[in-house]
Amino acid sequence: MSQKPEAVTGKVLDDQIIQPRGYYGREIMKGEVLRIIDLEGQQVADFVCFNLHRLEERISPENTINLNGQVYPGVGYVLISDEASKLMTIIEDTCGVHDMLAGACSSYTNEYRYGIKDTLNCRDNLAAAVEPWGLKWKDVPYNMNVFMNCPIESDGSYSIQPPKSKAGDYIDFRAEMDVLAALSNCPQEHNPCNAGELKPLRVIHFRPDPIL
Protein backbone atom coordinates (compact mmCIF):
# COMPACT_ATOMS: atom_id res chain seq x y z
CA MET A 1 0.00 0.00 0.00
CA SER A 2 1.08 3.51 -0.66
CA GLN A 3 2.06 5.77 2.18
CA LYS A 4 -0.02 8.88 2.83
CA PRO A 5 1.83 12.06 1.85
CA GLU A 6 1.96 15.00 4.17
CA ALA A 7 -1.32 16.95 4.10
CA VAL A 8 -1.26 20.14 2.07
CA THR A 9 -1.82 23.40 3.94
CA GLY A 10 -4.14 25.47 1.82
CA LYS A 11 -6.94 25.08 -0.67
CA VAL A 12 -6.80 22.04 -2.94
CA LEU A 13 -7.70 23.10 -6.49
CA ASP A 14 -7.24 19.73 -8.17
CA ASP A 15 -6.25 16.23 -7.07
CA GLN A 16 -5.77 13.49 -9.65
CA ILE A 17 -4.31 10.04 -10.03
CA ILE A 18 -2.26 9.81 -13.23
CA GLN A 19 -2.50 6.23 -14.36
CA PRO A 20 0.55 4.38 -15.72
CA ARG A 21 1.42 5.76 -19.21
CA GLY A 22 -0.89 8.75 -18.58
CA TYR A 23 -0.28 12.50 -18.73
CA TYR A 24 -1.43 15.77 -17.21
CA GLY A 25 -1.53 19.46 -18.14
CA ARG A 26 -2.72 22.29 -15.91
CA GLU A 27 -2.53 26.07 -15.48
CA ILE A 28 -0.82 26.98 -12.20
CA MET A 29 -1.04 30.59 -11.11
CA LYS A 30 1.80 32.49 -9.44
CA GLY A 31 2.20 31.39 -5.80
CA GLU A 32 0.26 28.16 -6.28
CA VAL A 33 1.93 24.78 -5.83
CA LEU A 34 1.95 21.56 -7.83
CA ARG A 35 2.78 18.44 -5.83
CA ILE A 36 3.82 15.24 -7.60
CA ILE A 37 3.57 12.13 -5.43
CA ASP A 38 5.19 8.80 -6.23
CA LEU A 39 2.43 6.63 -4.77
CA GLU A 40 4.19 3.28 -4.94
CA GLY A 41 7.84 4.35 -5.40
CA GLN A 42 10.28 4.19 -8.31
CA GLN A 43 8.09 5.88 -10.91
CA VAL A 44 9.40 8.77 -13.02
CA ALA A 45 7.46 11.85 -14.15
CA ASP A 46 8.82 13.90 -17.06
CA PHE A 47 7.94 17.51 -16.24
CA VAL A 48 7.82 20.74 -18.27
CA CYS A 49 6.49 24.25 -17.71
CA PHE A 50 5.77 27.28 -19.90
CA ASN A 51 4.98 30.97 -19.37
CA LEU A 52 1.19 30.70 -19.50
CA HIS A 53 0.75 34.11 -21.13
CA ARG A 54 3.43 33.61 -23.78
CA LEU A 55 3.77 29.90 -24.41
CA GLU A 56 6.81 30.29 -26.64
CA GLU A 57 8.77 30.97 -23.44
CA ARG A 58 9.46 27.62 -21.79
CA ILE A 59 11.75 25.67 -19.49
CA SER A 60 15.38 25.41 -20.57
CA PRO A 61 17.34 22.60 -18.88
CA GLU A 62 20.59 24.27 -19.98
CA ASN A 63 19.72 27.66 -18.42
CA THR A 64 18.40 25.86 -15.35
CA ILE A 65 21.64 23.95 -14.79
CA ASN A 66 23.85 26.95 -15.57
CA LEU A 67 22.00 29.53 -13.50
CA ASN A 68 21.51 27.24 -10.48
CA GLY A 69 25.15 26.14 -10.79
CA GLN A 70 23.89 22.64 -10.08
CA VAL A 71 23.01 19.60 -12.19
CA TYR A 72 20.84 17.85 -9.60
CA PRO A 73 17.50 19.46 -8.67
CA GLY A 74 16.54 19.78 -4.97
CA VAL A 75 14.90 22.21 -2.54
CA GLY A 76 15.58 25.81 -3.59
CA TYR A 77 16.33 24.83 -7.20
CA VAL A 78 14.61 27.08 -9.73
CA LEU A 79 13.31 25.95 -13.12
CA ILE A 80 14.44 28.66 -15.53
CA SER A 81 13.15 29.53 -18.99
CA ASP A 82 14.93 29.97 -22.29
CA GLU A 83 14.65 33.72 -21.58
CA ALA A 84 16.20 33.30 -18.11
CA SER A 85 12.99 33.92 -16.18
CA LYS A 86 12.04 31.98 -13.07
CA LEU A 87 9.17 29.61 -13.86
CA MET A 88 8.90 27.40 -10.75
CA THR A 89 10.88 26.71 -7.56
CA ILE A 90 11.19 23.38 -5.76
CA ILE A 91 10.06 24.13 -2.19
CA GLU A 92 9.77 20.60 -0.79
CA ASP A 93 11.33 17.30 -1.81
CA THR A 94 11.29 14.10 0.19
CA CYS A 95 13.21 12.06 -2.39
CA GLY A 96 16.31 14.08 -3.25
CA VAL A 97 17.20 12.26 -6.46
CA HIS A 98 16.02 13.76 -9.76
CA ASP A 99 17.51 14.35 -13.19
CA MET A 100 17.93 17.42 -15.36
CA LEU A 101 19.91 15.91 -18.25
CA ALA A 102 18.14 12.89 -19.70
CA GLY A 103 15.40 14.75 -21.56
CA ALA A 104 12.33 12.69 -22.42
CA CYS A 105 12.14 9.31 -24.06
CA SER A 106 10.72 9.45 -27.59
CA SER A 107 9.81 6.91 -30.23
CA TYR A 108 13.04 7.98 -31.94
CA THR A 109 15.34 7.40 -28.97
CA ASN A 110 13.62 4.10 -28.19
CA GLU A 111 14.16 2.96 -31.77
CA TYR A 112 17.81 4.14 -31.64
CA ARG A 113 18.53 2.33 -28.40
CA TYR A 114 16.29 -0.72 -28.51
CA GLY A 115 15.47 -1.17 -32.21
CA ILE A 116 11.74 -1.09 -31.49
CA LYS A 117 9.38 1.17 -33.45
CA ASP A 118 6.28 3.01 -32.22
CA THR A 119 6.76 2.65 -28.47
CA LEU A 120 4.75 4.70 -26.01
CA ASN A 121 7.00 7.53 -24.85
CA CYS A 122 7.18 10.72 -22.79
CA ARG A 123 7.58 13.19 -25.66
CA ASP A 124 4.33 12.03 -27.26
CA ASN A 125 2.66 12.10 -23.82
CA LEU A 126 3.86 15.64 -23.16
CA ALA A 127 2.69 16.74 -26.62
CA ALA A 128 -0.75 15.27 -25.87
CA ALA A 129 -0.79 17.02 -22.47
CA VAL A 130 -0.19 20.49 -23.97
CA GLU A 131 -2.19 20.01 -27.17
CA PRO A 132 -5.31 21.70 -25.64
CA TRP A 133 -3.22 24.91 -25.43
CA GLY A 134 -2.44 24.77 -29.16
CA LEU A 135 1.10 23.45 -28.75
CA LYS A 136 2.60 20.85 -31.09
CA TRP A 137 5.16 18.06 -30.65
CA LYS A 138 8.06 20.30 -31.68
CA ASP A 139 6.93 22.94 -29.15
CA VAL A 140 7.61 20.58 -26.24
CA PRO A 141 10.92 21.54 -24.62
CA TYR A 142 13.31 19.18 -22.92
CA ASN A 143 12.41 18.70 -19.33
CA MET A 144 13.12 17.84 -15.74
CA ASN A 145 12.81 14.16 -14.80
CA VAL A 146 11.17 13.94 -11.40
CA PHE A 147 12.32 10.88 -9.40
CA MET A 148 14.70 9.79 -12.20
CA ASN A 149 18.10 8.50 -11.10
CA CYS A 150 20.90 9.14 -13.61
CA PRO A 151 24.21 9.33 -11.75
CA ILE A 152 27.20 11.03 -13.37
CA GLU A 153 30.43 9.16 -12.65
CA SER A 154 33.81 10.84 -12.16
CA ASP A 155 34.85 9.90 -15.71
CA GLY A 156 31.74 11.68 -17.04
CA SER A 157 29.83 8.51 -17.85
CA TYR A 158 26.11 8.78 -17.39
CA SER A 159 23.47 6.06 -17.15
CA ILE A 160 19.85 5.37 -16.30
CA GLN A 161 19.46 3.55 -12.97
CA PRO A 162 16.37 2.53 -10.97
CA PRO A 163 14.82 5.47 -9.07
CA LYS A 164 15.59 6.01 -5.38
CA SER A 165 12.05 7.22 -4.63
CA LYS A 166 10.01 5.36 -2.03
CA ALA A 167 6.22 5.04 -1.78
CA GLY A 168 4.77 8.40 -0.76
CA ASP A 169 7.77 10.51 -1.75
CA TYR A 170 6.75 13.86 -3.18
CA ILE A 171 8.09 17.09 -4.62
CA ASP A 172 6.43 20.52 -4.54
CA PHE A 173 6.88 23.11 -7.29
CA ARG A 174 5.78 26.69 -6.55
CA ALA A 175 4.89 28.80 -9.58
CA GLU A 176 7.00 31.99 -9.79
CA MET A 177 4.77 33.29 -12.60
CA ASP A 178 1.53 31.98 -14.11
CA VAL A 179 2.58 28.78 -15.87
CA LEU A 180 1.28 25.90 -17.91
CA ALA A 181 2.73 22.78 -16.30
CA ALA A 182 2.62 19.31 -17.85
CA LEU A 183 3.89 15.88 -17.03
CA SER A 184 4.16 12.42 -18.52
CA ASN A 185 3.87 9.39 -16.28
CA CYS A 186 6.86 7.77 -17.97
CA PRO A 187 5.87 4.65 -19.96
CA GLN A 188 9.46 3.47 -20.43
CA GLU A 189 9.80 -0.32 -20.03
CA HIS A 190 13.02 -0.95 -21.96
CA ASN A 191 15.48 0.37 -19.35
CA PRO A 192 15.61 0.60 -15.50
CA CYS A 193 14.10 4.13 -15.52
CA ASN A 194 10.93 2.91 -13.73
CA ALA A 195 12.48 -0.18 -12.11
CA GLY A 196 10.71 -2.54 -14.50
CA GLU A 197 7.12 -1.72 -13.61
CA LEU A 198 4.80 1.16 -14.55
CA LYS A 199 2.93 2.66 -11.62
CA PRO A 200 0.43 5.47 -10.95
CA LEU A 201 1.34 8.96 -9.75
CA ARG A 202 -0.81 11.45 -7.85
CA VAL A 203 -0.80 15.17 -8.60
CA ILE A 204 -2.22 17.79 -6.23
CA HIS A 205 -2.58 21.43 -7.26
CA PHE A 206 -3.11 23.72 -4.30
CA ARG A 207 -3.04 27.33 -3.18
CA PRO A 208 -0.98 27.47 0.01
CA ASP A 209 -2.29 29.27 3.05
CA PRO A 210 -0.38 31.24 4.05
CA ILE A 211 1.35 31.89 0.71
CA LEU A 212 4.77 30.28 1.01
Ligand SMILES: [Zn+2]
Ligand atom coordinates in the same frame (compact mmCIF):
# COMPACT_ATOMS: atom_id res chain seq x y z
ZN1 LIG B 1 9.90 8.50 -20.33
